[in-house]
Amino acid sequence: MLNRILSSGIPLENVVRGDEGLFLTLPADALKRLRPLMKGCSCRVNVRRKGGLVCLRSRLRPMKVFLSSLLAASLVCAFLLSRIWFISVDSTFIPREDALSRLEALGVTAGMPKSGVKAGELAAEILRDPGIVNAKIAVRGVTLKVELSEMSGADPGEASPAAEGIYSSRDCVIRGVSVRSGRAAVKVGQAVKKGDLLITGDLSELKEGYRVPAEGMVTGEVLYTASATAPLLRPALVRSGRSVRAVSVEVMGAELFPEAPFAEYEKELLAVRILDSCPVPVTISEYELFELVWGELPDTYEGAAERARLMAQEKLLSQLSDEALILTAETLYEECVDGSIRATVTVTASENVGEG
């Protein structure tokens, strides 16, 4: 029997002789070919166990009721999931019933197929209402979510200019455009002037009359320039020519100096005497006090240039805003006709030129 099975091309596995006979494993699809091989054979064949997909299929075939109910349940689920059964309205100013009746007028009802909901067109229809500035429509599972925003603090009959577009606050070169709502009207690298439109809420090219509030942020490179002039004479304290003599007395380390007659002065030590006759050491010092006044002294070219640069920088920093990011800085020096030095500081800074 074993040789018959082998010669018919059926591979065997785990062939082992036991007390009850020979146990072997063969493929499930070879079971059908076993019957004709058993004819004329003196041994008995018992199938101990069946396993595998083929046997599972044959076991499920009689379970017609189970299979048909499984198929019916799948069809029902597919039908239910292809439609919208719930409508969720998020709005603080329109009552839910009012919103639902408006949606019903537009053909949106519970039970309609998902393919029949066109979010863009529906939003455009809703935005025809002047009191609504933003409408978001989204399908989540079997729920249609509608979010409506009203115009805040404005007459619903007037259009707020801020919602229509964002404009540039200064002359710059565009560095970056981030649009949250609307459409960008400029590109990176484009030079714009103060008052130019950066982001627009007019989306008429998508649909006639379709408008959304413009929201976003635009950064640009702004050029700042400041210049200052410094003469070759630098301000300094100089002696005026007036002087007085003064005497100071030092006792036990404490110096008693008379009040000086000048606001600014310079003292020069003339003589020091120590009195030994006193029980405590006393030192008498004689000074000459020279009055100092603000005048001018000649300065070097580098010193004058540095003073001019610092003044120009101070002027420029007062023009920059707090969030400006300095990209490049350059200083140019030139000699004026009267001999003074002019420093021109040019800075390129990146900052917000339009935000909404």
Next chain:
Amino acid sequence: MKNERERLRTLSEAQKRAIVRSGSRLDSIGLPPDCDHRLPHITISGTGFLSIEHHCGVLQLTCGCIRLYTSLGVVRIDGSGLRASGMDEDAISVKGLIKSVSFE
């Protein structure tokens, strides 16, 4: 299979020597001897695994002894706990404790 068994049993010694010579001829022209499908190819790994290719049928299969027909005669495998882990019409793999392999 019965005719094949009878035919192998009645092979004369001369015919068996001829089969062996053909294997040697293959070796002389540089081909490995296991290219000859008439010669049985026995592979043993340790004492627990043995495979025989190009057998001609199973003569006896028990836990202590497995005998197979080949073109060179009957191959006898003695041991304990023997079982055929894989078997088809041309090759057989035996697992268990193998004590000896001999030609009868």
